[in-house]
Amino acid sequence: MKTFYSTAHLAHAPTLEFEMGRMGPAVEVPERVERVRAEIEARKLGPIHEPREFGNEPLLRIHNPDFVGFLTTAHAQWTKRYGEREAADAYPSVWPARGLRERRHGDIESQLGSYAFDTATPITKGTWAASHAAANAALSAAQAIREGERASFSLARPPGHHASADVFGGYCYLNNVAIAAQWLADAGMRPAILDVDYHHGNGTQAIFYRRDDVFFASVHADPAFAYPHFLGFADELGEGNGEGFNLNLPLPRGTDWGGYSLALATALDAIAAFRPDVLLVSLGLDTYEHDPICRFRITTEDYLRIGARIATLGKPTLFIFEGGYHIEALGRNTANVLEGFVGG
Template structure:
């Protein structure tokens, strides 16, 4: 399986993340890329290729232009305001302050565009996000051109990024950008299957009223797990998109037997919907020893995940999402990919 990777994805090296009331070193870090890449090379999965540059047009097909311009300029605006640390939102529109007017001050704009205070913006963030979407686009272009699967080693991840909000380490929604690319290339319906432990709130929001993308997410119950405010089972789409969002929230401590039952149901729905291409938001933080997740999948379970996804027989692109601060991120990601190729 071909892997796409860019060293530019490492340009974002944030120093601060708000976690449990403390400012800690972020779990999402450049070392994650190094761990996955090393395992790809050690396993003989296939060639690693540089992505092509694709510019902003595919981003603007998904994301709001003002939001994209905010991300491009945020760090410079933050520094120009005399700030010494990293750019972190600390005030938001709320139920009692609806935020009808976007503020001009950088603090207000951060709050307008941020999902939460977990994700800081630092030097290199925009450049890394641009490289990450180039990885995703090059991977899906390969699948579209050849019918062969591909892996996009995306970093930063993308599935929490909404049309005009960042958070959960995500800035551009790589999976949504890839799905839109496939539709523009003539596919009538695309499935985005999100197997990250955390709900893909951004992907859901982007496609919620559309019937050309079937979005399915297996994740920790938002009553207990980040991002908390989206991902319930009764969220099924609206308008023409009714029935094209499928959520499988599961309790903390869920093991593989329960999890894989949800996966099989998702596969059935993908077939029934007549999807012509599969985008897998490949988070491997459902792993039992992941530091910020709460499922109990064993490492060998990920091989079986890949085997089961291969049974769909669809052109498939895998895009890296979560999996944090554990050596096994590379092992588990490659187990999925090798299982899909039938060599697990």
Template sequence: MKAFFDERQRAHDPKHFMANGRVSANPEQPQRIAELSRGASAANCNLIAPTDHGLGPIAEIHSPEYLTFLETIHSRWIRTEGASDEVIPNIHPDRRTASYPKSASGQAGFHQADTSCPIAAGTWQSAYWSAQTALSAADSVLAGEAAAYALCRPPGHHAFGDLAGGFCFLNNSAIAAQALLRAGRRPAILDVDVHHGNGTQGIFYQCKDVLTVSLHADPARFYPFFWGHAEERGEGEGRGYNLNLPLPRGTDDENYLAALDVALNRIRSFGADVLVLALGLDAHENDPFHGFSITTPGFARIAGAISGLDLPAVIVQEGGYLSADLGDNLTSFLNGYGK
């Protein structure tokens, strides 16, 4: 399987993460790259540098206003007296239709959903090349590869069209799906991260051309809280083109696979001819977020079930945080795909 990664994705090195009122070390660290690279190599994947597709494919998903913000906000932020080294918002609008502020602080609140997506000097560069990695994997599949793996870091599935959140800045899975759609394909996005892909859902919520399906921990008491509930089915032309399968905390291999069957049947009903797989490895039993109890061999079984769709697939890395099992989980999944 071809695999893609760019060294510039290491530049994003966030220091802070706030949850439950406590500031701690951010878990979306560059060290994830070493573990994921190890896992990919063990599955006989050699990482290839992506091609630069420019901003055009990214701007099909994200507004120019938002892209300008991501590219310039850090340099503007640090000019403020007493500002921190990282852009972290302290105020948010009460509605998305609110007026657009001129200040760096106000724009941070408008474009950053939470405190888990701090923007530092290297963030834009890393996010840009993470998106190019996904686009290059999509190119590979369009050229005839059965599957391609994109080691995207930072991840992307919590990013909306003009809103960062949950460690995510550019929605790599959505960008890849849009590129496939532009090429005349009929893409479905299957998100198996332990957290709901709320940004991906939001981007395509009124669209009938891209099916979005997500299996995740029930958001009633789990991030992202406000999205990912079963009754969210899409709006307008997109009604019926979004499927959420929220599962109980601690869901194990067998119960996960049963829910996955429902997801795969929906993808078949859509008539997809290509798959974007938003691969979160944070469903593992030892992941720091402790959402599910998927075992390392369980990832191979999940991969085998998904490959049973017999669709060309762009596999986009989403979550999966530092533990001794992270690389092994990726190896298990990639080895299990197609078997």
């Protein structure tokens, strides 16, 4: 298992977010990745490599150029408008809801409202640098698969699965798994994506919703009660050419291994029927029983089983780090999935 990691993620360190009815300390923080790196080293789960630079081209295969331009300049625009302050992260505060006009080229407030879908995802001074580096890590891990590795792991942040072609949110700015899947598809491979994060991968779904060349399956908390609230229901099957290539398996509050493993088996069966030649896993660990913002009951031991189950597909597999907010257990849980896969 080759892991791709760089310190570039440290540049993105939000301090506050507004979510779940309160303004509080950010949970998507640099220590997450550092804990996982330390665990991989301690358990000797394979070499850790520095990602290479892929430039903007692979990002633009997925993301709208104006959106990428916005991400690169948003924090500078915000600072120009409001000055350098202690809490200088950029947050949207107004949205073009029904009856209002979207203004993607307006002032910074209207740009933030036009491109963001929540208040949990601040743009910091280092957001673009870290996001771009996270995409490079995902692409480097994809390249390792392309060159014949059985498994690779992109250990980077910010995560990506909530970001769509031109919308950011859910702590995500660039959709790393979609960028890697597209890069592999462009290299002639047939990718399937399995999203095991607690939250539905609404961005990934939106990106591939009308396509039949990338299969997307997601096992997640029912959006009837859980974030992202507006997407991830079982009746979303894909549209046009993409009909039948999107599978959502929403699960109730309190789901444990019993219910989870059945849904995972259903997702893996559907992926096998698609006959992919590469699997990408959006690896979220926020399904953990003690995660501070989530409500499933997956245990540390269960993560070994999740890895082993994924291995039964027998496909080259690229794991991409997504959510997971229980700092103490995050390293162990992540490494268990990888170890379960390698031993499975």
